[in-house]
Amino acid sequence: MSETRNIVFLGASYAGISATHYFLKHAYPHLPSSPTVNYKVILINASPKFYQRHASPRAIASASLLAHDRLFVDIEPGFAQYGDKVQFLVAKATSWDPEKRILHLSNAEGKDIAISYHALVLATGSKTASLTQSSFGNSHAEIEAALTAINEQVASAKSIVIAGGGPAGVETAGEIAEHLNGSPGWFQSRPSNRTAKITLLTSAPRLLPALRPSLAAQAARDLERLGVEVQYNTKVTSAAPSGSRQTTLTLSDDQTLTADLYLPATGTTPLTSYAPPALLSASGHLLTNPHTLRLSEGKLVYALGDVTSFSRGSIPEINAQVPVLASNLQRDLLAAHGDLGAEPEGEDRRYEAETRELQLVPVGRRRGVGALWGWWVPSWFVWLVKGRDFMVGAGREKVFGKAEEREVKWTGS
Ligand SMILES: Cc1cc2nc3c(=O)[nH]c(=O)nc-3n(C[C@H](O)[C@H](O)[C@H](O)COP(=O)(O)OP(=O)(O)OC[C@H]3O[C@@H](n4cnc5c(N)ncnc54)[C@H](O)[C@@H]3O)c2cc1C
Structure with a gap:
C-alpha cells in the first residue's frame, strides 16, 4: 500500500x-x-x-x-x-x-x-x-464588520488619536486626515476646513524609523499639511473608555488626552x-x-x-x-x-x-515618501506604485501565484 x-x-x-x-x-x-x-x-x-x-x-x-x-x-x-x-x-x-x-x-x-x-x-x-489591521479573523465578515464600525466612528469623530510612528500609523493618519479635512489649496499650509483634530503620537523622536531622517521629516511635513499634529517622544501608557463613546489616554508624560476615536498602530x-x-x-x-x-x-x-x-x-x-x-x-x-x-x-x-532602505509610505491620497533598495524615490512614484489604490488589484494575482511562476534560480547544491 x-x-x-x-x-x-x-x-x-x-x-x-x-x-x-x-x-x-x-x-x-x-x-x-x-x-x-x-x-x-x-x-x-x-x-x-x-x-x-x-x-x-x-x-x-x-x-x-x-x-x-x-x-x-x-x-x-x-x-x-x-x-x-x-x-x-x-x-x-x-x-x-x-x-x-x-x-x-x-x-x-x-x-x-x-x-x-x-x-x-x-x-x-x-x-x-485592531482586527482591521490583522490578517487573522474567524471570518472575513468579522473583519468587514470591524472596518464598517471604524468607518462610522471616523465619520462622526471630532478628535482622533493614532498611536505609532511607523508606516501603519503614518498611513492611517494621512488617509483619515485627507478624508475628513481635505487637502490644502496651492497657497495654504493647512486645510481650511478642519472637521476633526487628528493627533499622531510616537514614542520615538521621529517618524518612520526604517527610512532616513530627511524622509521622516518630509512625511511629518506632509501630515501637517493635512492637518495632523505629530507629537514625538510620547507613549500611550493606558487607554480607558470614558463617557459613552470616548477614550481617555494616559501618556508617558502623565498628561491625559480624551479622543472620540483612538487607533493604536504600535506594532x-x-x-x-x-x-x-x-x-x-x-x-x-x-x-x-x-x-x-x-x-x-x-x-x-x-x-x-x-x-x-x-x-x-x-x-x-x-x-x-x-x-x-x-x-x-x-x-x-x-x-x-x-x-x-x-x-x-x-x-x-x-x-x-x-539591510537597505525598502519602504513606500503614502501620506494621504496624493503624496508619499519612500526608498527602494537604498535609492530615494519621489513622491509621485510612491503614489504611482502604492498610493493610487494600495495595490489591491494585485491581490488576485497573489492568490493565483502569478509572481511565483518565475523561478528564482539557485546555483548551489
Ligand atoms: C496596517 C499594516 C500595513 C502594512 N503595510 C505594509 C506594506 O505596505 N508593505 C509591506 O511590505 N508590509 C506591510 N505590512 C506588513 C505586512 O502586512 C506583514 O509583513 C505581512 O502581513 C506578513 O505576512 P504573513 O503571511 O507572515 O502573516 P499574516 O499576514 O499575519 O498572515 C497570517 C495568516 O495565518 C493565519 N493564521 C494565523 N494563526 C492561525 C492558526 N492558528 N490557524 C490557522 N491559520 C492561522 C491567518 O488567518 C493569516 O491568514 C503592514 C502591516 C500592517 C499591520
Whole structure:
C-alpha cells in the first residue's frame, strides 16, 4: 500500500500563499514518484479569504475610498490549478505536538481535526490591536464588520488619536486626515476646513524609523499639511473608555488626552498560541534559523514571514524568503525520501536579510515618501506604485501565484 506524506503549510496570507505556490511549481515536480510513497500538500488557513491588510489604512478611513470587498480574495480557486496535489482547509490550529508530528485543528463548525505531517511550514503571521489591521479573523465578515464600525466612528469623530510612528500609523493618519479635512489649496499650509483634530503620537523622536531622517521629516511635513499634529517622544501608557463613546489616554508624560476615536498602530503580536513555549522566543515568535528558515528544533519544520524570530514585518522580506524555503524543503525531502533520518549533503540555500532602505509610505491620497533598495524615490512614484489604490488589484494575482511562476534560480547544491 502506498504511504501518503503530508506537506502542511499553516497560514495562507502573504507568506503561506506564496510559499505554497512556489513549492508546488518549482520543488514538488522534483520529488520522486514512487509506487510506495506519494506527497500531498495541505494548505490551512483560519479564514477562506486572503485579507490585504497592507491596504487597511485607506479602508479604515472610508469604504468610499476603498471598497472593503476589494481587500478580500477567495483562496481556494487560486489552488485549483494543481488538481489533487493540494488540498485547502479552512481551520484554526489550536495545538501542535512536534513529537508525534500532529497538528490539532478546529474547523468552521467547531469540529476538532488532527492532521499528521511529514513536513510542516509555519506562516501564521501576526495580529494587531485592531482586527482591521490583522490578517487573522474567524471570518472575513468579522473583519468587514470591524472596518464598517471604524468607518462610522471616523465619520462622526471630532478628535482622533493614532498611536505609532511607523508606516501603519503614518498611513492611517494621512488617509483619515485627507478624508475628513481635505487637502490644502496651492497657497495654504493647512486645510481650511478642519472637521476633526487628528493627533499622531510616537514614542520615538521621529517618524518612520526604517527610512532616513530627511524622509521622516518630509512625511511629518506632509501630515501637517493635512492637518495632523505629530507629537514625538510620547507613549500611550493606558487607554480607558470614558463617557459613552470616548477614550481617555494616559501618556508617558502623565498628561491625559480624551479622543472620540483612538487607533493604536504600535506594532504586532505573533500568532503562535498553538506552539509549545519551548519553541518560542521571549517575544512569542517561532525560534527560526534566519538563514535556512528551519525551526531551531525539529526535523522538516520551517517558518517564514511575520511569525519568525528574525522578522522585520515586510512583504518584500517574505518574497525573498520564499525561494530559500522551497529549496531547503526540497533538499530535506529528497534526502529523507528513502531514509527518514537522512540529512541532505552540501550547502543549504541561505536567506540574507535586506539591510537597505525598502519602504513606500503614502501620506494621504496624493503624496508619499519612500526608498527602494537604498535609492530615494519621489513622491509621485510612491503614489504611482502604492498610493493610487494600495495595490489591491494585485491581490488576485497573489492568490493565483502569478509572481511565483518565475523561478528564482539557485546555483548551489
Ligand atoms: C496596517 C499594516 C500595513 C502594512 N503595510 C505594509 C506594506 O505596505 N508593505 C509591506 O511590505 N508590509 C506591510 N505590512 C506588513 C505586512 O502586512 C506583514 O509583513 C505581512 O502581513 C506578513 O505576512 P504573513 O503571511 O507572515 O502573516 P499574516 O499576514 O499575519 O498572515 C497570517 C495568516 O495565518 C493565519 N493564521 C494565523 N494563526 C492561525 C492558526 N492558528 N490557524 C490557522 N491559520 C492561522 C491567518 O488567518 C493569516 O491568514 C503592514 C502591516 C500592517 C499591520
